[in-house]
Amino acid sequence: MSRPPLPTRRTLLATVPAALAATSLATSASAAAPIVGGGLAFVMNSAAANIGVIDMAREREIARLPVFRQPHHWALAPDGRTLLVGDAAGNGLFFLDPARGTMLGHRPFPDPYQLWFSPDGRFLVTAALRLNRVYVWQPGTLRLLKRFDIASMPSHIAFAPDSSMVYLSLQGTDRLAAIDLGALALRWVAPVGPAPAGVMWHRGQLLVGIMGSDYVSVVDPADGRVRERLPAGKGAHALFLDPEERRIYVGNRIAGTITAYDAASLARVRTYDRPGGADCMGFAPDGRIWMTLRWAAHVAILDPASGRSTTFPVGRSPHGLFLSNSPTLASRQGQMLNSA
Amino acid sequence: MLRYFFQDPFNALAGWLQSHLVLPILYATGGMRWEDIGFGWSLFAVYGLAQVLVTFAVCLPLEQLAPVERRPLGREVLTDVFYTLLSRVGLLPIVTFVLFYQVQVTVTGFFVDRGWIPPTLETLLPGLLGHPVATFFLYAVILDFADYWRHRLSHRFDWWYALHAVHHAQRQMTFWSDDRNHLLDDFLSALWFGAIALAIGIPPFQFPLLVLLLRFVESLSHANARVSFGWLGERLVVSPRFHRAHHGVPAAGRQSCNYGGVLPWWDMIFGTADFSSRYAPTGDPTAEEAMASGSYPAQQWAGVRRLGRTLLGRKLLGQGSAGYSR
Numbered sequence: 062m063s064r065p066p067l068p069t070r071r072t073l074l075a076t077v078p079a080a081l082a083a084t085s086l087a088t089s090a091s092a093a094a095p096i097v098g099g100g101l102a103f104v105m106n107s108a109a110a111n112i113g114v115i116d117m118a119r120e121r122e123i124a125r126l127p128v129f130r131q132p133h134h135w136a137l138a139p140d141g142r143t144l145l146v147g148d149a150a151g152n153g154l155f156f157l158d159p160a161r162g163t164m165l166g167h168r169p170f171p172d173p174y175q176l177w178f179s180p181d182g183r184f185l186v187t188a189a190l191r192l193n194r195v196y197v198w199q200p201g202t203l204r205l206l207k208r209f210d211i212a213s214m215p216s217h218i219a220f221a222p223d224s225s226m227v228y229l230s231l232q233g234t235d236r237l238a239a240i241d242l243g244a245l246a247l248r249w250v251a252p253v254g255p256a257p258a259g260v261m262w263h264r265g266q267l268l269v270g271i272m273g274s275d276y277v278s279v280v281d282p283a284d285g286r287v288r289e290r291l292p293a294g295k296g297a298h299a300l301f302l303d304p305e306e307r308r309i310y311v312g313n314r315i316a317g318t319i320t321a322y323d324a325a326s327l328a329r330v331r332t333y334d335r336p337g338g339a340d341c342m343g344f345a346p347d348g349r350i351w352m353t354l355r356w357a358a359h360v361a362i363l364d365p366a367s368g369r370s371t372t373f374p375v376g377r378s379p380h381g382l383f384l385s386n387s388p389t390l391a392s393r394q395g396q397m398l399n400s401a
Numbered sequence: 402m403l404r405y406f407f408q409d410p411f412n413a414l415a416g417w418l419q420s421h422l423v424l425p426i427l428y429a430t431g432g433m434r435w436e437d438i439g440f441g442w443s444l445f446a447v448y449g450l451a452q453v454l455v456t457f458a459v460c461l462p463l464e465q466l467a468p469v470e471r472r473p474l475g476r477e478v479l480t481d482v483f484y485t486l487l488s489r490v491g492l493l494p495i496v497t498f499v500l501f502y503q504v505q506v507t508v509t510g511f512f513v514d515r516g517w518i519p520p521t522l523e524t525l526l527p528g529l530l531g532h533p534v535a536t537f538f539l540y541a542v543i544l545d546f547a548d549y550w551r552h553r554l555s556h557r558f559d560w561w562y563a564l565h566a567v568h569h570a571q572r573q574m575t576f577w578s579d580d581r582n583h584l585l586d587d588f589l590s591a592l593w594f595g596a597i598a599l600a601i602g603i604p605p606f607q608f609p610l611l612v613l614l615l616r617f618v619e620s621l622s623h624a625n626a627r628v629s630f631g632w633l634g635e636r637l638v639v640s641p642r643f644h645r646a647h648h649g650v651p652a653a654g655r656q657s658c659n660y661g662g663v664l665p666w667w668d669m670i671f672g673t674a675d676f677s678s679r680y681a682p683t684g685d686p687t688a689e690e691a692m693a694s695g696s697y698p699a700q701q702w703a704g705v706r707r708l709g710r711t712l713l714g715r716k717l718l719g720q721g722s723a724g725y726s727r
């Protein structure tokens with residue numbers, strides 16, 4: 062796979078959003094990770110206040126990038142050259158080089174729990190779960206376009222493919238919220254099931270993992286009406302579509318399992334045993350699925366064909382997971398728009 | 402995964418607790434929104450249990466070998482054990498968290514909406530990022546300083562001391578006495594530290610062993626043991642001898658000394674240190690008997706009564722003096 066030439070400090074800075082110019086730049090302490098051939102995995106160790114950089118070929122941690130308190134989720138900038146990681150409890154946004162596994166800098170940011178860019182790259186939406194607020198920013202300048210006070214616990218984010226709407230699960234309620242990005246207005250808030258978690262746009266519908274129960278709600282994006290309930294395991298959490306768009310995977314928190322659905326029929330096709338609190342998933346080029354185990358301080362790698370998985374240790378409460386060489390990123394069309 | 406247990410027993414136990422107890426309870430009671438917080442509590446409970454066990458293992462022999470007072474353990478000590486379990490492993494942190502969750506949303510939200518993003522020490526002192534242990538100790542020093550003033554003020558104001566008297570009423574001090582506090586006093590502490598967290602951020606929480614060490618010092622300082630750290634040591638870290646002077650009968654109420662929790666520095670700087678005192682009898686003669694030897698609810702109720710008397714008494718006094726001046 063091709064890799065950009067080693068950037069100098071100057072070109073490196075040019076790849077960072079303009080907003081980073083006003084931030085503290087990383088010191089040499091965190092800028093020494095070696096370049097690795099097989100891709101890098103970034104693990105947000107939410108209770109260890111660092112981001113583990115993993116050499117995917119050797120399945121081994123090669124660097125730990127310190128953050129303030131609690132890194133949870135990530136978003137890849139539209140140009141693909143900057144990885145943003147939100148430190149919720151530390152009120153900081155961190156900027157990383159996804160190809161080299163180095164820290165570029167950070168800036169103060171209000172409770173960035175979840176974050177994602179709209180498919181057209183015109184908006185950055187962040188969910189402040191602790192503050193009951195949703196922010197819409199202009200990427201690049203990080204100028205605030207609009208703040209929404211939405212109770213309570215706005216969590217996972219998904220966009221309509223045309224970037225006209227953004228949808229957020231309100232984990233502290235039984236609701237899903239829809240925001241019109243053109244008008245910057247709240248369109249609807251509708252009940253979808255207790256403690257909704259992951260949200261995914263899928264072929265004209267919204268899929269919502271219902272953590273307070275054992276199903277995935279299929280929701281009409283027009284009005285939030287629940288059309289159907291797909292059976293899952295207890296504590297259905299985040300949803301992920303594989304790069305071939307054949308399967309959708311859902312981690313079930315209470316059941317300690319992963320449910321696989323056929324992406325076309327939405328029929329349940331397989332259930333994998335995977336205790337430990339499976340959370341964020343990433344698809345490796347070899348077809349295996351990497352996932353953070355929230356309560357076990359490990360990352361698991363599941364072979365979906367055989368159902369076998371291996372694990373290796375990472376930091377405490379690993380949450381967000383980013384694979385630099387994931388085919389999902391290469392295609393960027395999979396509507397994999399939830400980040401766990 | 403057995404190897405993992407030995408590598409990180411805290412996380413392994415917390416993960417087990419989370420998967421087998423906390424999550425099933427949250428799921429059954431419709432509280433899955435708190436699943437993330439639940440793991441924080443699981444870690445907290447496991448660390449807390451470790452604190453209690455380590456303190457027990459070290460302090461119990463100390464109290465046997467070099468006791469200040471030789472007398473059989475009374476029922477009051479059992480109540481102190483209950484206080485300790487309640488605050489270090491049990492429900493109290495959950496209750497406090499839930500009570501102040503909305504306060505946190507409102508207050509932090511208020512500031513954030515006006516453009517002020519609560520910083521961390523690493524934001525204020527950028528060189529700290531990447532040095533989490535140094536950061537942890539800097540937080541520990543600042544929080545200990547804040548606790549010195551919270552404690553000193555809780556003696557200064559009669560209404561506050563009405564609650565804090567629960568801590569002082571114990572005549573038979575042991576290493577279990579550290580967490581013997583009135584619930585309302587605990588809530589005031591939570592507000593106090595919430596305000597500080599708003600100003601300088603919450604401390605790094607990835608060092609359970611360091612937290613354990615600090616909490617151990619606080620427990621040890623209440624032990625019924627003739628332990629002094631020597632001339633220099635006593636001026637570096639609070640010793641049982643130093644804190645016993647604070648619990649001494651003459652030091653109950655307004656005219657007290659040695660308010661420091663872990664560091665005696667603040668007492669030295671602000672002129673409240675007393676290194677001279679020998680091992681005095683402890684307790685608060687002004688506290689009613691229920692506060693000293695009552696059950697947990699009796700002590701709590703005695704605190705409320707005393708608070709009521711203080712507030713009401715002042716009100717009556719205020720009315721009286723107004724009438725007099727007329």
Ligand SMILES: [Zn+2]
Binds near residue numbers: 552556565568647
């Ligand atoms: Zn006191």
Ligand SMILES: [Zn+2]
Binds near residue numbers: 568
């Ligand atoms: Zn004390």
